[in-house]
Amino acid sequence: MSTNQNIKVAVDAVVFGYTSREGLSVLLIKRNIDPFKGSWALPGGLVGNQETLEDAVQRELSEETGVNINYLEQLYSFGQQGRDPRNRVISITYYGLVKPDGFELKANTDAADVKWFNIKKLPKLAFDHQAILQVARTRLQNKMQYEPVGFELLEEKFPFSELEKLYMAVLDRHIDRRNFKKKVSKFGFLEETNEKQLLDGAGRPGNLYRFNEQKYFELKEQGISFEI
Amino acid sequence: MSTNQNIKVAVDAVVFGYTSREGLSVLLIKRNIDPFKGSWALPGGLVGNQETLEDAVQRELSEETGVNINYLEQLYSFGQQGRDPRNRVISITYYGLVKPDGFELKANTDAADVKWFNIKKLPKLAFDHQAILQVARTRLQNKMQYEPVGFELLEEKFPFSELEKLYMAVLDRHIDRRNFKKKVSKFGFLEETNEKQLLDGAGRPGNLYRFNEQKYFELKEQGISFEI
DNA sequence: TCAAAAGTGTTCTTCGTACACCCATGA
DNA sequence: TCATGGGTGTACGAAGAACACTTTTGA
Numbered sequence: 001m002s003t004n005q006n007i008k009v010a011v012d013a014v015v016f017g018y019t020s021r022e023g024l025s026v027l028l029i030k031r032n033i034d035p036f037k038g039s040w041a042l043p044g045g046l047v048g049n050q051e052t053l054e055d056a057v058q059r060e061l062s063e064e065t066g067v068n069i070n071y072l073e074q075l076y077s078f079g080q081q082g083r084d085p086r087n088r089v090i091s092i093t094y095y096g097l098v099k100p101d102g103f104e105l106k107a108n109t110d111a112a113d114v115k116w117f118n119i120k121k122l123p124k125l126a127f128d129h130q131a132i133l134q135v136a137r138t139r140l141q142n143k144m145q146y147e148p149v150g151f152e153l154l155e156e157k158f159p160f161s162e163l164e165k166l167y168m169a170v171l172d173r174h175i176d177r178r179n180f181k182k183k184v185s186k187f188g189f190l191e192e193t194n195e196k197q198l199l200d201g202a203g204r205p206g207n208l209y210r211f212n213e214q215k216y217f218e219l220k221e222q223g224i225s226f227e228i
Numbered sequence: 229m230s231t232n233q234n235i236k237v238a239v240d241a242v243v244f245g246y247t248s249r250e251g252l253s254v255l256l257i258k259r260n261i262d263p264f265k266g267s268w269a270l271p272g273g274l275v276g277n278q279e280t281l282e283d284a285v286q287r288e289l290s291e292e293t294g295v296n297i298n299y300l301e302q303l304y305s306f307g308q309q310g311r312d313p314r315n316r317v318i319s320i321t322y323y324g325l326v327k328p329d330g331f332e333l334k335a336n337t338d339a340a341d342v343k344w345f346n347i348k349k350l351p352k353l354a355f356d357h358q359a360i361l362q363v364a365r366t367r368l369q370n371k372m373q374y375e376p377v378g379f380e381l382l383e384e385k386f387p388f389s390e391l392e393k394l395y396m397a398v399l400d401r402h403i404d405r406r407n408f409k410k411k412v413s414k415f416g417f418l419e420e421t422n423e424k425q426l427l428d429g430a431g432r433p434g435n436l437y438r439f440n441e442q443k444y445f446e447l448k449e450q451g452i453s454f455e456i
Numbered sequence: 457t458c459a460a461a462a463g464t465g466t467t468c469t470t471c472g473t474a475c476a477c478c479c480a481t482g483a
Numbered sequence: 484t485c486a487t488g489g490g491t492g493t494a495c496g497a498a499g500a501a502c503a504c505t506t507t508t509g510a
Contacts, residue, residue, distance in 0.1 A: 006277050007237045009307075009318055049234050049316060053307040077305045077320045079237075079281040088277060090237055090320070092305045161489070178491065179473065203488035204480035389462070406464070407500065431461030432507035 007088045011056045012044030012129070014075065014095040014136035015067060017103060017116055018153040020162055024169045025116040026133065027098070027105075028125070029064050032112035035085050036126035040117075042133070044091065045110070057094050064111045068102035071152040073143075076135055083128045095136040097152040119169075144170055145228045148189070151211035159197040159206030167228065180228075187226060189216040235316045239284045240272030240357070242303065242323040242364035243295060245331060245344055246381040248390060252397045253344040254361065255326070255333075256353070257292050260340035263313050264354035268345075270361070272319065273338070285322050293342045294334035299325040299380040301371075304363055311356045323364040325380040347397075372398055373456045376417070379439035387425040387434035395456065408456075415454060417444040 015027035028040040043064045047056040054072060061069055072094055079090040107114040117123065119137065124130075144150050150166055160181060168175050184190055189212050197205040216226075243255035256268040271292045275284040282300060289297055300322055307318040335342040345351065353361065372378050378394055388409060396403050412418055417440050425433040444454075 004277075005236055005274055007275060008233055009235045009237060046233055047235060047307070047318075049232075050309070052309065053305070053318070074304060076302060077281070079275070079320065081278070081280070090275075090281070092307065092318070092320075159489085176473075176475085177489085178475085181491085183472090197489090199481075199488095201488090202482045202486060204490080206489055387462085404500075404502085405462085406502085409463085410465095411499090425462095427461095427508075429461090430459060430509045432463080434462055 007090060008084075009047045010044055010089050010091045011047055011053055011060065012042045012091050012093045012132060013057050013061060013069075013072075014042055014093065014133055015061065015065075015069065015098055016095065016136075016140060016153065017098045017100065018166050018169065019100050019103075020165050022116065022118060024119045024166075026119055026122065027065055027067060028115060028117055028123070029107070029111035030113035030115075031126060032110070038112070039126040040115075040123045041126035042093075042129045043111070043114075044093075047092075053092055054094075057096075060110075061096070063108055065114045066104065066106035066108065067098050069096040070099050070102065071097040071149060075132070075139060078128060078132065080128070091132075093132050093136070095139060097149065099153065100155055141171055146226060148211065148216060148226050151213075154211075157193055157195065157208040157210050160209055161206055163209070183228060187216075187219065187224065189213075189219060191215075235318060236312075237275045238272055238317050238319045239275055239281055239288065240270045240319050240321045240360060241285050241289060241297075241300075242270055242321065242361055243289065243293075243297065243326055244323065244364075244368060244381065245326045245328065246394055246397065247328050247331075248393050250344065250346060252347045252394075254347055254350065255293055255295060256343060256345055256351070257335070257339035258341035258343075259354060260338070266340070267354040268343075268351045269354035270321075270357045271339070271342075272321075275320075281320055282322075285324075289324070291336055292339045294332065294336065295326050296330035297324040298327050298330065299377060303360070303367060306356060306360065308356070319360075321360050321364070323367060325377065327381065328383055369399055374454060376439065376444060376454050379441075382439075385421055385423065385436040385438050388437055389434055391437070411456060415444075415447065415452065417441075417447060419443075 017025045017027065027043065029043050031037055031039055031041050043060055045060045047053060051059065057072060058069065061067055075093040075095050077090060077092045081088060083089065105114045125133065144167065150163065153166060154162055164175055164177060164180050191210045191212050193208045193210055195208045197208060199205050245253045245255065255271065257271050259265055259267050259269050271288055273288045275281060279287065285300060286297065289295055303321040303323050305318060305320045309316060311317065333342045347365065372395065378391065381394060382390055392403055392405060392408055419438045419440050421436045421438055423436045425436060427433050
């Protein structure tokens with residue numbers, strides 16, 4: 001059993017982005033080699049002998065998509081036989097969060113195309129990537145409810161309503177504005193700036209807020225736990 | 229990057245057991261080959277070309293320890309270079325739960341010895357297994373608070389106090405008996421039998437309870453969520 | 457009759473939730 | 484002046500936390 005093992009190790013990444021225009025989106029590449037040539041798939045590829053798993057993810061993302069990832073966390077490892085028709089490949093998957101200003105894409109040699117897809121309008125995906133994406137979505141939903149990772153999807157300064165809409169988009173349910181504000185404010189890691197939102201249409205401009213990560217870590221040290 | 233990848237794939241398992249006598253325990257093997265010959269380590273080994281990751285874990289456990297695993301869940305994948313001094317090995321780790329009556333051990337060819345160690349009296353471990361164990365412990369603590377996995381560590385029928393002591397051992401804090409009973413009973417997946425505990429000493433014998441898994445799944449379907 | 461462990465209810469506080477009107481701005 | 488979206492407080496009910504005495508058994 002310990003001799004002649006012939007299994008390849010890959011990484012794949014589910015990268016989430018959010019804008020209030022587009023909602024919650026996922027970054028996909030169009031494959032330009034077989035198998036699944038022409039299909040949309042998660043960015044990813046084989047791990048180099050000398051690089052860590054995280055480095056491999058970062059490298060693949062920059063090779064294939066050009067995005068700047070802001071938060072990266074290991075998701076799950078998939079190892080079923082037949083998930084890649086060529087060889088036995090186990091894939092260690094990650095999910096990542098990108099701020100809206102890191103949204104510019106450039107498809108590269110390895111990919112025929114790169115695009116953001118709204119989470120509700122996904123194409124058919126190659127391999128078992130549909131299942132991976134589902135796991136990632138569920139994980140993000142859970143994670144956002146007990147750690148303030150949502151801020152990794154917003155600009156540095158944002159109106160409160162952005163945060164609220166983000167939570168509604170990810171959790172896919174309505175949230176009461178007043179209760180949500182009360183709950184988030186209570187923790188004390190959100191700073192009000194004295195700037196106001198720049199408007200794109202009518203309506204009263206909201207105050208801009210900033211997430212104080214330093215403060216959050218202090219509170220976490222003290223055992224205060226975030227929950228939405 | 230895609231040519232001549234030379235990385236081995238292994239699985240390792242953190243197996244937890246519980247008895248009120250011994251408290252929360254972890255199953256370790258004594259290595260009989262180098263590196264770390266003579267050190268205690270988590271059971272595990274390389275994955276065969278034709279087996280799933282879960283199968284590999286089950287096989288290693290039965291080869292090395294002879295325990296019957298009751299619940300198995302993937303934990304995390306560790307891939308740092310240097311974690312195995314021989315080759316680049318990435319390890320996909322699992323944690324498992326064993327009922328007290330599956331406690332009999334038999335060390336086998338692959339291991340010089342197998343033993344249960346109380347979680348508070350662990351020896352130095354080989355490789356990065358100390359870190360893996362820490363991740364597993366934290367995961368178990370979290371998991372037990374939102375899914376009733378604790379029952380996988382108890383006999384089929386158990387006095388209520390067993391459940392309570394188990395939670396105290398895993399969470400490492402005091403739990404109020406009355407509040408705990410109220411909370412657990414409320415869910416309705418715990419059945420009271422009309423048998424009573426067999427005593428080992430003085431004290432009033434407790435009623436025996438049984439976990440109704442069927443009922444739990446029904447409740448879960450209805451969106452009722454377990455939380456301690 | 458004593459020691460050991462199990463069984464059981466009430467009160468108080470905290471948190472979650474439901475809910476509607478006024479304000480600032482651009483068109 | 485109208486339409487759009489932001490800002491704000493209160494009241495009710497549910498759940499969590501603190502807390503002590505009685506019962507059953509073996510020695």
